Amino acid sequence: MADSLPSEVSNLQLDHFLRDLRRGLKAHLEHLMSVMFSLRFPDSRDASDAGFDSTLACRFEEAVAGGYGPEIEASGAYRSLLARHRAVHALAEDCLARSRADTLKPAKLARLLRAVEAFQDFADRLHSNTAATLIEVDEVTGVFTRHVMERELKEELARARRGKIPFTVAMADIDHFKAVNDTHGHPFGDHVLAELAARLTDGLRPYDQVFRYGGEEFLVLLPETSGEEARSVLDRLRERIGAAEIRDGNVVATVTLSIGVSEFASGRSIKRLIADADAALYRAKQGGRNRVELAERTPKRRSANPAAAGRR
Numbered sequence: 520m521a522d523s524l525p526s527e528v529s530n531l532q533l534d535h536f537l538r539d540l541r542r543g544l545k546a547h548l549e550h551l552m553s554v555m556f557s558l559r560f561p562d563s564r565d566a567s568d569a570g571f572d573s574t575l576a577c578r579f580e581e582a583v584a585g586g587y588g589p590e591i592e593a594s595g596a597y598r599s600l601l602a603r604h605r606a607v608h609a610l611a612e613d614c615l616a617r618s619r620a621d622t623l624k625p626a627k628l629a630r631l632l633r634a635v636e637a638f639q640d641f642a643d644r645l646h647s648n649t650a651a652t653l654i655e656v657d658e659v660t661g662v663f664t665r666h667v668m669e670r671e672l673k674e675e676l677a678r679a680r681r682g683k684i685p686f687t688v689a690m691a692d693i694d695h696f697k698a699v700n701d702t703h704g705h706p707f708g709d710h711v712l713a714e715l716a717a718r719l720t721d722g723l724r725p726y727d728q729v730f731r732y733g734g735e736e737f738l739v740l741l742p743e744t745s746g747e748e749a750r751s752v753l754d755r756l757r758e759r760i761g762a763a764e765i766r767d768g769n770v771v772a773t774v775t776l777s778i779g780v781s782e783f784a785s786g787r788s789i790k791r792l793i794a795d796a797d798a799a800l801y802r803a804k805q806g807g808r809n810r811v812e813l814a815e816r817t818p819k820r821r822s823a824n825p826a827a828a829g830r831r
């Protein structure tokens with residue numbers, strides 16, 4: 520899909536593109552469902568063997584038709600795919616509206632292409648095969664694992680170096696998550712992780728990426744974004760997340776996030792970028808949690824004062 524969209528597009532082409540996107544999603548979800556069934560029922564040959572009934576198939580059809588009801592039960596991967604699709608779709612609709620009003624800028628279209636590529640990449644990975652899927656997509660939250668993160672960061676770094684475009688990474692860590700597990704149990708804790716991953720994905724642009732970094736920690740990659748911009752976007756998102764309940768049956772909780780943000784600067788390695796985001800996250804925790812801290816810009820060269828450089 521992404522490859523076939525030229526840089527100069529007509530409204531008709533965009534209309535077709537949107538239709539393809541919907542069709543593409545349907546195919547992706549059908550595939551995904553079969554993967555999920557083979558994961559859940561490894562011994563059965565097909566879905567009917569495993570007692571896969573039409574209720575779920577109907578819900579699936581509804582989801583594909585665009586009525587993503589909150590009642591749709593879904594794994595983290597499924598929800599993540601829907602969240603990503605919604606975001607790509609909204610961006611595509613926006614491009615179409617702008618194109619009709621003659622205000623569609625090439626940069627916006629380039630972002631749409633990027634978002635579609637990221638969406639397809641995610642969907643393809645889910646479908647590729649079970650073993651790869653388990654390595655690349657986190658089972659609990661449905662977002663990419665560190666395995667994919669490392670490759671994506673390398674690519675972003677190369678892109679930034681080529682085009683001198685800024686990008687930013689953020690480390691987001693759930694506050695007092697141990698208490699959530701201790702109070703409500705581990706399964707609810709898993710639900711919180713999945714919900715937060717979906718809310719982060721939903722609240723960001725479709726070409727931003729959320730990865731599960733470890734336990735209750737997520738790494739967010741924001742291409743073409745300065746540290747200041749990322750800070751303000753993530754601060755608004757942090758506020759929204761902290762104000763919304765997370766519910767699973769009768770169990771309800773609210774959780775907050777502490778976030779450390781670090782902008783790429785030339786000469787910095789990925790390791791350093793992450794370490795800076797981590798240090799900023801530590802400051803956010805120390806400062807009382809439920810806040811966003813921006814890493815200070817590190818000098819390009821080694822500081823003339825080694826003691827100062829060593830403190831970071």
Ligand SMILES: Nc1nc2c(ncn2[C@@H]2O[C@H](COP(=O)(O)OP(=O)(O)OP(=O)(O)O)[C@@H](O)[C@H]2O)c(=O)[nH]1
Pocket residue numbers: 659692693694695696697698700704705706707708709712733734735804808
């Ligand atoms: N349910 C669930 N819990 C997890 C998972 N991975 C890590 N955890 C839990 O995350 C908790 C992390 O606890 P701590 O490192 O003490 O951090 P915290 O309680 O969030 O406190 P602060 O980060 O200092 O605000 C531990 O209770 C882990 O068991 C997971 O996949 N599922």
